[in-house]
Amino acid sequence: MSGRVGARRVLAYGLHALLVEVDDADGAAALASWLRAQGQPVTDVVPAAATVLVDGLADAAAHAAVRDAVARWHPGAGVTDGPLVVLEVDYDGEDLADVAALWGCSVQEAVARHSALELTAAFCGFAPGFSYLVGLPAALAVPRLATPRTRVPAGSVALADRWCGVYPTASPGGWRLIGRTDAVLWDPDRLDPGPALLAPGTRVRFVAR
Incomplete structure (x- = not known):
């Protein structure tokens, strides 16, 4: 069963979940923030690149409540700033010079451009803490x-398309490496802010060291 709600499609995802389609990752992050703030009767709200999974809907009333909330939502509605995490970075990545060339600037200017941004964690995936x-x-x-690295x-701080990410553990990957940080991105025993340092909604700034 599916339905068009507030110009977004809402799909039944099994018996106890709904999948809401949005335009992009910014919209997914904003909708997830909105739904959490509304105190919906759910167990989990999971944003992705262009969807939000709302899980743990116990009955028809819970399904209806979420559909009603989505119908009332619009991009930017009720979004509050998440916590800010500042990551110190050694800008010495193997692909930094190539990134600078793609941006049409010097390496120093590429570092300045990247460190001037405030980014937001839209969703997690690929590996725990990524x-x-x-x-x-x-x-x-x-x-x-063109050819991903085997390790x-x-x-490693990296870029791909309009995404930025930090590899929490050593792994294969095809993103362009621009630097590295000593921050622990994933710690199952961490209580504050939680296992994932950059949970969805977290604002992120990179500073050169």
Whole structure:
């Protein structure tokens, strides 16, 4: 069963969940923030690149309540700023010079442009603690590597398309590496702010060290 609600499509996702389609990651993050603030009768709200999964709907009334909230939502409605995390970065990534060339500037200017941004964690995926950060202007979008690396070191700060991310552990990856940080992105035993340092909604600034 599906329905068009407030110019967005809402799909039944099994018996106890709904999947809401939105235009982009910014919209998904905003809708997820809105639904959490409304205190909906759900167990989890999970934003992704262009959808929001709302899980734990116990009955028809809960389904209806979420559909009603989505119908009342519009991008920017009720969104509050998340916590700010500042990450110190050594801008010495293997692809930094290539990124600067794609941006049509010097390496120093590329560092200045990246560190001037305030990004937002839209959603997590790929690996525990890996957050897809939005806020990179379209003019700064860069293509993924033609051939992914078999191993990217933990803490690598990287770009792909209009996304920015930090690899929480060593893993394969095809994003362009511009620097590295010592921050612990994923710690299952961390209570504050939680296992994922960059949970959805977190604002992120990078500073050169």
